[in-house]
Amino acid sequence: MKISVITLFPQMFESVFNYSIIKRAVDKQLLEISFTNIRDFGIGKHKLVDDTPYGGGSGMVLRVDVIHKAIENTKDKKLEKSEQKIILLTPHGKKFEQKKAVGLSRLKHLIILCGHYEGFDQRILKYVDEEISVGDFILTGGEIPAMLLIDSVARLTKDVIKRDSRENESFPNFLEYPHYTKPQAYKGEEVPQILLSGNHAEIKKWKKELSYKITKKLRPDLLSKKGW
Template sequence: MKIDILTLFPQMFESPFSASIIKRAVDRELLKINTVNIRDFSRNKHHTVDDTPFGGGAGMVMGPEPLFECFDALKEKQGGQVGRVVMMCPQGEPFTQAFARELAREEHLVLVCGHYEGIDERVRQSLVTDEISIGDYVLTGGELPAMVVVDAVARMLPGVLGEAASAEEDSFYHGLLEHPHYTKPREYRGMAVPEILLSGHHENIRQWRRRQSLLRTLERRPELLREVALQKEDRQVLLELLELLQSLDLK
């Protein structure tokens, strides 16, 4: 996969992408990340990319010219066509694990990082295919959300993680929160690892993990259960858990 990131601050991406899983993916040529400085496409001598909004109001708006010309250059470099264009935007679609899996199927992504009060609407109308929000809050710019998107998408690419199962066991991959994890030592400061995880009985362990996953989702994010394709076994477990929680509340 190739990802082009259009930004006013390309230096912000140097440290996050030079370590850990992203760096290994780039080194192994599973992922190519290219940052493009939008200011390079400004036509004025000061390389400004913003101006006051028509109609008045506070703040500045990123103008269309540098971004359109940036896209023209990308198209020429890509042989006349760019991939999916995703703008980081508080008004965008909430970013989810399912969205990350969808984007991971693309060969080329273009991430657009806005700043100031926003980007001229003509950019959104003519160039952007998707808008993403990573939460109901406003950040200084789109760079941090772009880093989040790259990290989440990169994990989904074949070969990036040591084992494919690592991504499949993440929270939200199948719609549920992840089960608890334990490692050595077996007991620490009076806290012991659940015996079932030491039993070696794979089916019992699978059932325990699934139950824990359902319990955590029920307790912390019950709205997620509406979107999950629950098995008959899951429904029975949820009924038992609900009865248990109700009995505890009564006490």
Template sequence: MKIRIFSLFPEMFEGPLTASLLGKACDKGILSIEVVNFRDYALDKHRHVDDTPYGGGQGMVLMPQPLVDALEDHAPDSANSEVILLSPQGKPFSQADAVRLSKREDLAFVCGHYEGFDERIRHFVDSEYSIGDYVLTGGELPAMVMIDTIARLIPGVIKEQASYEEDSFFQGLLEYPQYTKPRDYRGMEVPEVLLSGHHANIRRWQKKEALRRTWQRRPDLLEGYPFSAEEEALLQAVQDEEGSNE
């Protein structure tokens, strides 16, 4: 996958995109990441990319010309591409979006700053995403979050597909609790079922605890969740247990 990032602060991406799994994926040629400073496309000698808003208002607004010229100068090689605008007004980014975007051959992320974009910039993007109901200083951090989430789903970035298929949100639930050695740490013991070697019982425990954690912490995720008969029974058991503990 080729990833292009349009930003006024390309230096922000030097660490996060060159370390850990992303750095290794780039070294292997699985990922190709290019960061474009669209200030280079400003036309005046002071390299202005923003101006005061028509109609008045606080702050400065990004002008369309530098960014659009940069986008057109770095047009994707593939038709299987998507240009993404990072904005607090965008669709909330989810794991399902990451799965869809991981199948693209070319992604572009547009990072803004200041008070916002000239509205006409939206005519040159394909989608608009937000990573949460809060405001950041720019789109660089959301771009990093999205790239990390998407890239780990690309074949070859993570060695084993099962490593991410059991992650929180991938199957619509939060992940079940995980344990490793030692068996007893300061009186807190690993659940006996995980030591039993009985795979069916372990799988059932993991499913039940994933449902318990989701019901306790993110009940909104259960709205519209496609429960199997087993899952309905497990959730009812969880609710009965938790009710008896009150």
């Protein structure tokens, strides 16, 4: 899978993707990550990428002509439309959830467009496939949401993480059960005896019950989605 990020600040991603699972995936050629610098497509000798909004208002707005060129330069012309998707990160978008991450992980090429400043010229929407939001809060730009989205999608890509590890995680059904490791006792708190019993059937049952109870307490909205 290839993930391309269109951004004004590609250097923001350097430290994030030079470590851990994503770096290993890139090193093993399971994943390719590239960056398109919007500034490279700026207007004139000063490479202008934004301008003041028509009708007045605060801030600067990213130009449609500049962004369109960046998108066209990033797209893989050899791929079918169904194999490639352009995502615009914006508060207007549909909230990002695990189900969406699974769908995006099946693409051959995912393009993520990061905004900055006041936002985008509305006409940019013509050139993207979908708008996504990572939550109901305000950030200075789309770079941090892009990092979140990439981490979530990349780990679902084939062979990046062992299948059994993914299946035991939280979402889309319930929050994950509690975990324990050594020491067996610490400041009066003991590891639950069931986990030391060696009875795998009972341990599996315990994990399932705890997963349900935790979800009911902390995220009852997830149960309502499943019709519980």
